[in-house]
Amino acid sequence: MTALPEFRPSDPGFEARVRDSFNRQPAMHLIGARLSLVAPGHCEIELPRRAEITQQHGLIHGGVVGMIADSAAGYAAYSLFPADSTVMTVEYKLNLMAPAAGDRLVARSRVTRHGRTLTICSLDVFSWVDGAETHCATGLATMICLHGRADTPR
Amino acid sequence: MTALPEFRPSDPGFEARVRDSFNRQPAMHLIGARLSLVAPGHCEIELPRRAEITQQHGLIHGGVVGMIADSAAGYAAYSLFPADSTVMTVEYKLNLMAPAAGDRLVARSRVTRHGRTLTICSLDVFSWVDGAETHCATGLATMICLHGRADTPR
Amino acid sequence: MTALPEFRPSDPGFEARVRDSFNRQPAMHLIGARLSLVAPGHCEIELPRRAEITQQHGLIHGGVVGMIADSAAGYAAYSLFPADSTVMTVEYKLNLMAPAAGDRLVARSRVTRHGRTLTICSLDVFSWVDGAETHCATGLATMICLHGRADTPR
Amino acid sequence: MTALPEFRPSDPGFEARVRDSFNRQPAMHLIGARLSLVAPGHCEIELPRRAEITQQHGLIHGGVVGMIADSAAGYAAYSLFPADSTVMTVEYKLNLMAPAAGDRLVARSRVTRHGRTLTICSLDVFSWVDGAETHCATGLATMICLHGRADTPR
Numbered sequence: 001m002t003a004l005p006e007f008r009p010s011d012p013g014f015e016a017r018v019r020d021s022f023n024r025q026p027a028m029h030l031i032g033a034r035l036s037l038v039a040p041g042h043c044e045i046e047l048p049r050r051a052e053i054t055q056q057h058g059l060i061h062g063g064v065v066g067m068i069a070d071s072a073a074g075y076a077a078y079s080l081f082p083a084d085s086t087v088m089t090v091e092y093k094l095n096l097m098a099p100a101a102g103d104r105l106v107a108r109s110r111v112t113r114h115g116r117t118l119t120i121c122s123l124d125v126f127s128w129v130d131g132a133e134t135h136c137a138t139g140l141a142t143m144i145c146l147h148g149r150a151d152t153p154r
Numbered sequence: 155m156t157a158l159p160e161f162r163p164s165d166p167g168f169e170a171r172v173r174d175s176f177n178r179q180p181a182m183h184l185i186g187a188r189l190s191l192v193a194p195g196h197c198e199i200e201l202p203r204r205a206e207i208t209q210q211h212g213l214i215h216g217g218v219v220g221m222i223a224d225s226a227a228g229y230a231a232y233s234l235f236p237a238d239s240t241v242m243t244v245e246y247k248l249n250l251m252a253p254a255a256g257d258r259l260v261a262r263s264r265v266t267r268h269g270r271t272l273t274i275c276s277l278d279v280f281s282w283v284d285g286a287e288t289h290c291a292t293g294l295a296t297m298i299c300l301h302g303r304a305d306t307p308r
Numbered sequence: 309m310t311a312l313p314e315f316r317p318s319d320p321g322f323e324a325r326v327r328d329s330f331n332r333q334p335a336m337h338l339i340g341a342r343l344s345l346v347a348p349g350h351c352e353i354e355l356p357r358r359a360e361i362t363q364q365h366g367l368i369h370g371g372v373v374g375m376i377a378d379s380a381a382g383y384a385a386y387s388l389f390p391a392d393s394t395v396m397t398v399e400y401k402l403n404l405m406a407p408a409a410g411d412r413l414v415a416r417s418r419v420t421r422h423g424r425t426l427t428i429c430s431l432d433v434f435s436w437v438d439g440a441e442t443h444c445a446t447g448l449a450t451m452i453c454l455h456g457r458a459d460t461p462r
Numbered sequence: 463m464t465a466l467p468e469f470r471p472s473d474p475g476f477e478a479r480v481r482d483s484f485n486r487q488p489a490m491h492l493i494g495a496r497l498s499l500v501a502p503g504h505c506e507i508e509l510p511r512r513a514e515i516t517q518q519h520g521l522i523h524g525g526v527v528g529m530i531a532d533s534a535a536g537y538a539a540y541s542l543f544p545a546d547s548t549v550m551t552v553e554y555k556l557n558l559m560a561p562a563a564g565d566r567l568v569a570r571s572r573v574t575r576h577g578r579t580l581t582i583c584s585l586d587v588f589s590w591v592d593g594a595e596t597h598c599a600t601g602l603a604t605m606i607c608l609h610g611r612a613d614t615p616r
Contacts, residue, residue, distance in 0.1 A: 056176075272398060289575065298426070461520035
């Protein structure tokens, strides 16, 4: 509908910084999520279907869809943050539009607006069924940049 | 601020139905969540802190907070649904207000408005630190009642 | 990021039906909004800046931004609904990313997923300042189709 | 469900400051809204029904419901802010649960969490029909405090 903004990261080491942070998230390991793409203001997380992450209908749990969407948004934002900072989620909102029914999910997030304090990201989750992509969730997230704080436990 | 609505469940067996459905959610087992309270239009889910469900700061992952909030809302709604139905999440929105820093979380959801098709629920998540409760997240969810459909895989 | 869905309206008279409904919204006249584009699953509403619709900083009120965003989403959805139906907003969420500072606003909404009961729409509001477009708000809305009900007062 | 937080305003002149700011919002005058209550972390706005603020079904427009909800949240937050500051809406989300069908609406907002930068507010809108209150909308808003900036046009 409109041209996507192009972002220039302030930290040239953004990709290694994002990947390192993702790898220190035990919750992403627990569900089997993988960071499949990091670019300035953009992040994708893949999640293969496993029985352990389903709900009572045998579909991937809506909360798990939210987990990868929230993480993708956090890292889309964090890719633009300065090296000496960390990221926290202020809020997110997700519409679950179609069953998360496939063999794997891909959560894609893009920064819509990058500010010094707050960064807004769009979220989209796609389900792969028989080689075709279904747009199964869409959402928005607001991330905050904590300047001068390490991305590790306090 | 205003009196909470009191609900009369249409299905007297609502509690067993909700507990049975919760028990068939592998994702709740995976993170270690427990259904601690079911009442008409009300549900609470407890989650002890474990390293496996944390993020890079050592706090419980915001997406995991969303998982128990979404499930609590789904079951608060489902407690009011007829026996011959199932529940799906249309959308949810969560504000993460304080770090999920304690030994355990409690997600509480209450039905705000119960309709034939759509049911709206409030969500609140509390973190227990040193015996004191911190209100760490608040949100809203919209649930849909699928009449005449079983609460099992199709 | 991904190809937008293309929609085929079930009612060939969708544009006249949408324009007629918009014209029967006194609240849109009150703020001076104009329906600038209707296409299948797509709607744009323009709003020139006037002092009457501002807030205490002299910017267009955030709630007025929400009004045109909500209406644009309602009519993007309604363009795909059958002739014998009406539309109601279930919920909407809006991030106000930049001041609504220009001479006019344009709210654009597109249907992301069209279902028989629920239709999900994306919302974007742009502000025109000195001939340049600023993306000042982004959001999501859930609309419900009330089949067999007239789009007029009961 | 849980005790509401009690707030101590940092500015003893908070009520006059909030009322003055509200009175400088032309958009609130345009729709006929009135600031009916200001207390620390709490605000109520009343809106009598007039034909000019309705939509095509003769109900108060959902976007107008959002306008008074957004303003109530902004002023609930602003009541707790320091004298030398202003408030902006980061985002809001509203579920329209029942038609805004009565003679007047009352939007009530309470601060759920007050932080130095971000303040989270709950929103509820009630419609008065034949002397009885209907809970017609519920929502959440995130407000930002701009320290050291005047609450007037720049």
